[in-house]
Amino acid sequence: MTARKDLFSRALSLSPGRLHFAAHSHHLWPDATFDAQVRAWTEANAFADRKWDLIFGEVIPQAQAHVAKELSLPSPDSIIFAPNTHELLLRVVSGIEGKPVRILSTDAEFHSFRRQGQRWEEAGEAVITHVPLHPFDTFETRFVEAAQSGDFDLVFISQVFFRTGQVFNRLEDLAALARPEGPWVVVDGYHGFMATPTDLSAVADRIFYISGGYKYAMSGEGVCFLHAPDGFCPRPTITGWFAEFGDLAGPPGGVGYRTDGGRFWGATFDASALYRFNAVRTVLDEAGLGTAEIAAHARSLMLTFQTAIADGRAGKLGEAGLLNPVEGEGPRARYLAFRSPKAAEWKARLMDGDVITDVRDNVIRFGFGLYQDEADVERLIAACAERL
Structure with a gap:
């Protein structure tokens, strides 16, 4: 081409x-995102008090469908959006009840995890085992063996490592270890999503996947997402009021949560990034790209x-x-x-x-x-x- x-x-x-x-x-933004930004402004003012009905009724379902198609997920209902991946990371980890949280990761994760993880350790809220990325020719074996032999609550790893561009290819081995009671496997897909074909169909029921639109989705800031497998982290402690709309479950008189991926929703956010993302995906589909x-x-x-x-x-x-x-x-x-x-x-x-x-x-x-x-x-x- x-x-x-x-x-x-x-x-x-x-x-x-x-x-x-x-x-x-x-990533530079396609022309379609300019028109999408204008549309977001126009509809916000045209619909005014009914804006969120439009966003949750049309804009979000369209964006969920695009993500699900891209990743070969079984259902778009497993996906929620947030302004950044840091928020999503906090919500997932908040659902782990035992403290300190025992985490397996690497010495090469992006700063949203690196910095937060270091602060958790300073505060005594986490103990993190870091597997060195290099030498990379033995990394995958070393990391999977550590995951298999350790007693961890959370396994966090990048699909593509942000600094070096090296790729982790053994997600199925990690998914085989994942259990609702722990460990949970969280994959940082920011340098993988729409950068390289990614098929999660074989592991979607056992791993979390976090990514966003700033890079290869060409949509700019504010359109990050989480895929959450059913049964894992049903009641995150850090939660927003959007998570209380829908089919709810929870203790009588307690805080209810949606039973699909919507249990991870936060609160009010700027939806214009979702307009941009949908516009990019639409123009790519029309161009056969x-x-x-x-x-x-x-x-x-x-x-x-x-x-x-x-x-x-x-x-x-x-x-x-x-x-x-x-x-x-x-x-x-x-x-x-x-x-x-x-x-x-x-x-x-x-x-x-x-x-x-x-x-x-x-x-x-x-x-x-x-x-x-x-x-x-x-x-x-x-x-x-x-x-x-």
Whole structure:
């Protein structure tokens, strides 16, 4: 397939000379999201006091259906939305009754978990076992063995690790350990959702999956979601008033909860992000662009860039260690991650030339998407050769 710059004409026109190779960090928004934002404003004022009937009657069910289709979930009713994944993490963990909470995770999780986990430990509310991500060739075996041998309340792991782009491929082994009484398995899918085809049909009844629209769903902030398996965490302690609408269960006179994924609903939120997400999914469907097609396009561009680096055409970038090379046809991140002590300096040098990348610690990342073509990659190669 070819690039679809036409779907991003508004965003691209705002900075015509820019090379935006940070689609994994802040993805540019398609034109359809502008119209969706206007629609959200218009309907909020047209419906006024009846706005939430529209949102829960039409907007949310449409968004749930899109997520369920993307992940091959058996029912959209297992999905709820929140402004960020941190809120969702807090609600899930709040449902674990024993303290301190015994958690198995890694030393490579995103900051929403890393920081909160560290604070929980300081407060004596959690004990976290961190399995080192590296060496990665033994990581999956080490992590699964730790999960099998440990006595944990919660297992938390990324589908795709945010800093390095490396992929965890053994969700079924973790799901086999999950029980309503514990452990619960929570997967951070932020760098997997709509980045690489993801089929959760075999594990949906046993794992939690958290993700959002800021990156590959191209919808911006505020549209994060949780898939919650039936029977797991029926009564989260941190709860919002939206969770008390629907088919409720609970002790007589006590706090009632919905019996589907809606038990994790919070409270009032800005629904405009859901409009944007629905618009993106609709325009992609109309264009015949699924995640597999977009990922294949990105893979082709990454391979061009990777080959140029190996051939010495991209300056000193060839001195860096490529952490997640394009190999085979399996699931992968939509970016290339290079480790170097010069990562931050390189990012700054490229930024001075209006080439946008991003850095995590000593890793510089180049993200690829629908609004880039081979000519853009050649310009990127030339910029690296000139500036690094």
